[in-house]
């Protein structure tokens with residue numbers, strides 16, 4: 001067995017979730033499977049047990065596959081910082097920066113790393129399920145590509161292309177994607193998957209039949225819109241799946257939408273808590289009046305702090321703190337709460353005045369801290385992870401809170417992922433709700449967040465089993481694209 005590449009007609013077509021679903025489906029068959037994404041552009045990353053930093057989507061896909069997440073599953077991670085620069089993580093460790101203009105030249109070395117890593121990874125697993133990035137139809141990037149068709153060609157991987165029917169234009173996108181590729185790349189396109197479908201497949205069928213005729217490739221399935229499946233998005237806050245399904249919770253949490261938010265998946269577990277409504281916002285009124293405000297992480301602390309001030313959000317925060325209403329700062333958000341931030345590393349701005357809501361001073365160091373710390377709060381165990389250059393020390397009255405500090409209604413920690421811990425999350429929410437004057441308590445018997453994440457992965461795998469032609473998929477994985485393309489569409493139907 002070998003591998004497969006799951007590409008998309010667009011960003012956000014559902015490649016990550018389809019990859020996760022295919023990983024779990026294969027794992028259920030007893031196949032030893034690893035996820036792989038040659039290059040990810042995301043500020044949502046995770047620290048693996050081996051200390052490597054990878055995209056959260058690959059971390060989640062490894063969980064779906066039932067294997068330990070590791071650096072090789074996402075050898076290149078680009079983290080967009082201030083506007084024209086990306087921080088490069090290679091094999092889990094910092095590897096310099098790429099300016100937007102250096103994209104073509106800077107990438108040759110990264111391509112080599114990605115290819116070498118894939119070649120090694122596949123010696124250790126039965127199957128490697130690769131996820132593409134963006135769309136292979138971005139032919140302007142094809143020459144230096146090592147994530148989509150560039151990877152598929154190098155390793156002769158069959159490519160499945162996922163199209164998002166919710167966005168519309170899916171038939172044109174599939175047809176156009178194939179048409180734009182050169183012959184050799186086209187030869188690797190093995191089939192189509194329609195994703196996020198709601199409604200009657202019968203109505204779609206004539207279009208799918210025609211696409212099969214026109215492209216000579218089978219539609220390997222139509223995946224339905226899956227309500228309530230929104231795990232670990234790769235994109236920033238805007239893409240958090242749960243924003244689509246807000247319920248009328250009694251406890252209103254506002255999460256500030258920083259332009260360079262990082263690890264914003266921290267708030268996913270809040271959104272899943274019964275009786276809690278989470279809203280992403282950049283509105284001063286919402287920040288002033290919500291029951292709880294979360295300042296998430298940021299890949300550009302000083303720049304996002306400037307943005308906070310320019311939007312009137314800093315003032316709204318000070319006012320709510322004056323009224324005793326809780327604010328939780330996480331990593332970059334926690335750094336902003338300080339009296340002073342000394343940063344010659346990330347922004348190069350030197351000493352900058354912070355919001356002054358915690359009695360702390362933050363200093364940035366060139367060394368990046370990557371870790372998986374554990375701690376406790378009020379008797380609740382907390383497993384977390386940390387990814388930062390800046391560290392805070394307190395110089396005044398404050399109460400320890402995890403690795404950080406709390407002063408009255410202001411809470412801050414460098415740790416990410418703390419809210420995934422059920423006992424801690426619920427205890428902290430109850431205390432913060434009381435500060436906000438809201439009667440909220442955890443619902444007895446509500447599922448824990450890890451269980452919820454597992455059930456989402458299982459629903460994805462169930463959808464793969466039910467709606468995709470898994471026999472054709474297995475044949476492709478076992479024999480590659482040539483044989484599969486030599487057979488008629490849907491031989492079993």
Ligand SMILES: NC(=O)CC[C@H](N)C(=O)O
Pocket residue numbers: 262263296297298299300301330331332333346387388389390391
């Ligand atoms: N994860 C974060 O929020 C990082 C915070 C900040 N950019 C730092 O590097 O220290």
